[in-house]
Amino acid sequence: MRGGYMGKILRVNLTHGTAHSEPTDPEMARDFIGGRGFVQKILYDEVPVGANPLGPDNKVVVAPGPLSGVFMPSSGKVQFGAKSPATGIMGDANMGGHFSVEIKYAGYDAIILEGMGNRPSVVVIDDDKVEIVDGSKYWGKGSSVAEKMIKDDLGEDFQIAIIGPAGENMVNIACVSHDYGRQAGRCGIGAVMGSKKVKAIAVRGSQSVPLADPEKVLEYGKKMFYGCFEKPGFREWTPLGTPGVTPWVNEVGAFPTKNFSTTYFDDHEEIGGEALKERIWLTDKGCFCCPTPCGKYSRTTVGKKSAYVEGPEYETVALLGGNCMLSTIEEVAYANYVCDELGLDTISGGNVIGFALECAERGIITEEQIGRSVKWGDIDSFVYLAEKIARREGIGDILADGVKVASEKFGQGSERFAIHIKGLEWSGYEARWAPAMMLAYMTCDIGAHHNRAWAITYDVAKGRESTEGKAAKVIELQRIRPSFDLLGCCRLQWVEIGFEFDYYPVMFEAVTGRKITEKELYDATDRVWNLTRTRAFLELPDFSRASDYPPARFYEEPIPTGPAKGKLIKKEQLDEMLDDYYELRGWDENGTPTRETLEELGLETCIHDLERAKIL
């Protein structure tokens, strides 16, 4: 490990109040690269099968990658992971900002939080000096309020990852927040931090990231920046960022609307990127070294209420806007602010609240149970439900477990429109008329998340009725996009402005001194993919092919309105795609990795564990 890696992993034990560092395992670096690879490998090895996600045996692993903090575009992504309380399988979430790079500058390739504290704490990491300090005065405070307090106490140059009241109350859809508006949102990692009574991790570092070839990094880093500057998308995409895609998603009939009952929102122009930029935008807010910041910092006013908020990003526009039918950018941004302060993932939050509104409309839950009347498109209803959920009060205590558990409790057919896979709520692309996108959600290893494969553009380009070739494309994307998650940098330049992937292996070699081919990088992503899949079978006795299906709404109810009116996906199409997918992945018809596949990837431990569990 000549460069890119800091050579140490920090282990913080909350039960004993201790912290020490260990050398980074070179074999883990070779096979799993870093970032999400480290997160999932460490979780697999260290968290016992069957561990209570909110108990002392679960761990939170936080990992930048070997390219994090390096002189190149968008080198500031960090991965958070834990066994998810929402899904019962291994989860992870990532965010940008400046937390990733600060971990590197403090000298670490990963941070492991383990055990369980009995009083609120803040883990303060100042290079080699690590302390677990009393966090009582921050406990109960909103994410940005508490972040400001901690910065005032420790210093503005500390970077903070923090939970809100939702995390403290172990809400399954609780996120981790950073820098007044960045979130590692998915899988309820905030709840796991909350279970350990860790309000925040504060990091400050003074060290340089070692580089195998500094001259080459300087020269090639500049080349990468200029490569981005020269792409037309650099000027066209950046001003609006991710919410700029809102009109297109509506035009192609894929915008989550009214709890995914339909796919076109009449008011979408009022909540998209143009409205954001014209009406509430204050400044772009870039993650570390980002040439194309999707982060838009805004000030929103709704009635007498006003708030500063980062965003809304596209996913928030889709899930709080269309899905809960909030019809102005000001309301969407305010709802975003409320979720951020409470520490609720806006994707899952918009799903859970949309689900609750539909249950209320259908009379599955009553006004008495809810505590007031609630309705679509009403900001007060939204804020009321968000607060109930974050504080686990009344109906909020059930909704706080996510739509899967809530629908099991509510019954009355609500499972059909509880929009999740594997217990993780769906992100911003409705896929009844987008087979590849549907398959991407079905097979994403943490549940219904878009970041592993944004395949809807392929559906639009190649035909939206056909399933042919879709599995191969989804797998191709599931190799490229997760590569960024291992390297510790952002994929958006590749996704949004067409910046070539070929740059990254070259930069990897300049930074680490290790020559790597795209194939070797993809193999590493396959290793992680099979590790998480294996672990799902070990964790859940009923995990099977059935775990990959979407909710019945998507194959039973034709889309009622908009450009995709009348469309739905047939169940046999889902099966065709799953058959293709499993075969191409080297899995059996139940979706279990085969011995040969695991052997090829060097995952002998997985073979052993599956054999012992009598699954293989």
Add this chain to the structure above:
Amino acid sequence: MKLAAKHALCSGCRVCQLACSLSVFRENNPKMGLLAIEAHFPAPGRYEIKHCTQCGECAAVCPVDAITETDGVYRIDEDVCIGCHACVKACPHGVMIVRKGEDVPSKCISCGACVDVCPTGAIYDLDSGEGGR
């Protein structure tokens, strides 16, 4: 080259700081950058670029005249500097640093490494443009 800043264009990405440290010291470490970004969040929500304006305050307080100006740029003569760091304290922008293990401070010589890669042109060369990319 004369550095100037349009603060409203800054997105706080800090590539300027990293480009500086890597160009000047061959160290991948934005904390060694000879300029800084101050973030004013959550309110009022803006960034401020702190950079050397070659104002000469450092030279004015140097007790041994180790800092001299040529072509509008102030440089430190390492052979003359006594390492008292009066200049670091006097810098009105707080952008002079003392590297670990060094006595002689470091300061910006307007090399333009930051300007070169700023994605928005928030930090720019007043001699050749008006900012913006």
